[in-house]
Amino acid sequence: MQTKTNALKQGFIRCHNCGYLTKALHQLLACPRCDSHLHARRPQSLERTTALLLSSLFMYIPANIFPIMTVNQFGTGDTHTIAGGIIELIDTGMIPIGLLVFVASILVPSLKLLGIGLLLICVHFRWKINPRRWTSLYRIIAFIGRWSMLDIFMISILVDLVHFNGVQIIAGPAAIAFSAVVILTMFAAENFDPRLLWDNQPS
Amino acid sequence: MNSTSYVACPECDLLINYAQPKVGEKIHCPRCDVLLLKPSKQTIERTFALSFAGFILFFPANFLPLVSISLFGNANSDIIMSGVLALFTKTMWPVAIVVFLTSIVFPFAQISLSLLISGHLYFNQPNRYLICWMRWIHHLNEWVMLEVYMLSIIVACVKLMAISPLKFGWGLYAFVALIFITTLLISNRDNHLFWQRIEQLCKDNNHAN
Structure with missing residues (x-):
């Protein structure tokens, strides 16, 4: 048997931790199974997601302008931005790796900022959309977010391996900004509630 | 209804x-x-076995060198923790903390929590912290980034290969095995079943008292 309605319309609240269904009659505050706070939708989902998205948008600017690492070779420093590192990889003929880094540190963060922005606008203005398609957009955004950490981990490995007397690699200020972008967008995706997309559609 | x-x-x-x-x-x-x-079959047994294997593998993966490089007659080798420390001393402490959490603390927490939960369920031992542990592990999945770390090891190696020859250490093999284990662990865990079993255990415990 299939019902065609939302659980909330039938008066049920799903616990976000353990998935237990509770009848929302008596203004229950805690889940009877796992004792976590019950709320039908993530609290202040839109406000929190917007705040996190805007902060990561601001951090995205220094992340791309400032150098992410400096290579010191016998006294002369050579700074690289995120884009500069990719161009160098492609120039030296390592095209597949260059593309990989391009996807992880430029394409994914910018598409993620754009995608979360679109989801927010869509819910706020109650666009009539195909919610199934937009839910998969949300799933893709939530899945790819963590892969942007690639650049940060790579810097930690390079800084550790290359510290010789003549040659050193030093992390630059953009590394802080970039890890802030990745983490803030991950929190933003976590705070967005995809069920809001379905609530706005006429059933 | x-x-x-x-x-x-x-x-x-x-x-x-x-x-x-x-x-x-x-x-x-x-x-x-x-x-x-x-x-799936034997979910609790499998989770128990996998998290036990992961717990053992965690130590060689973190304490044996992953990659070593030699230049001008000097050799440097890298473990995850030394990468964190190298960042920490160079005023990049926020980045160092992020790397430390996502590649050491959270994977360890995920494996040990999974071992604790499945162990308690396997031996039918009720524990009042089971519910807490289940709630924590639910939030950890996304923040365990071992496979991303693996990919950045590959990219770093390709970049460094142009400068000097690299040597892969035993830690790297343990690390790859650890990634297999954590991936299997996540795909194998059945939250629905786990919560049902925990609820049952708590009820039985209350009746016994």
């Missing part, structure tokens, strides 16, 4: 009435297609 035979889809909130699926069957949400239930 008995609410236990119903589930709500976590992503579109559709109320679904389901018959208990057999082993090997999958139940998807009919409206948004997200995977809801996937019962």
Whole structure:
């Protein structure tokens, strides 16, 4: 048997931790199974997601302008931005790796900022959309977010391996900004509630 | 209407009435297609075994060198923790903390929590912290980034190969095995079953008292 309605319309609240269904009659505050706070939708989902998205948008600017690492070779420093590192990889003929880094540190963060922005606008203005398609957009955004950490981990490995007397690699200020972008967008995706997309559609 | 035979889809909130699926069957949400239930054989035993293996592998993966490089007659080798420390001393402490959490603390927490939960369920030992542990592990999945770390090891190696020859250490093999284990662990864990068993254990415990 299939019902065609939302659980909330039938008066049920799903616990976000353990998935237990509770009848929302008596203004229950805690889940009877796992004792976590019950709320039908993530609290202040839109406000929190917007705040996190805007902060990561601001951090995205220094992340791309400032150098992410400096290579010191016998006294002369050579700074690289995120884009500069990719161009160098492609120039030296390592095209597949260059593309990989391009996807992880430029394409994914910018598409993620754009995608979360679109989801927010869509819910706020109650666009009539195909919610199934937009839910998969949300799933893709939530899945790819963590892969942007690639650049940060790579810097930690390079800084550790290359510290010789003549040659050193030093992390630059953009590394802080970039890890802030990745983490803030991950929190933003976590705070967005995809069920809001379905609530706005006429059933 | 008995609410236990119903589930709500976590992503579109559709109320679904389901018959208990057999082993090997999958139940998807009919409206948004997200995977809801996937019962498999011996879930608790497998989770217990996998997290035990992961717990053992965690130590060689973290204490044996992953990669070493030699230049001008000097050799440097890298373990995850030394990468964190190298960042920490160079005023990059926020980045160092992020790397430390996502590649050491969270993977270790995930494996040990999984070992604790499945161990308690396997030996039918009730524990009042089981519910807490289940809630924590639920939030950890996304922040365990071992496979991303692996990819950045590969990229770093390709970059450094142009400068000087590299040597791969035993830590790297343990690390790859650890990634396999954590991936299997996440795909194998059945939250629905775990919560049901925990609820049952707590009830039995209350009756016994």
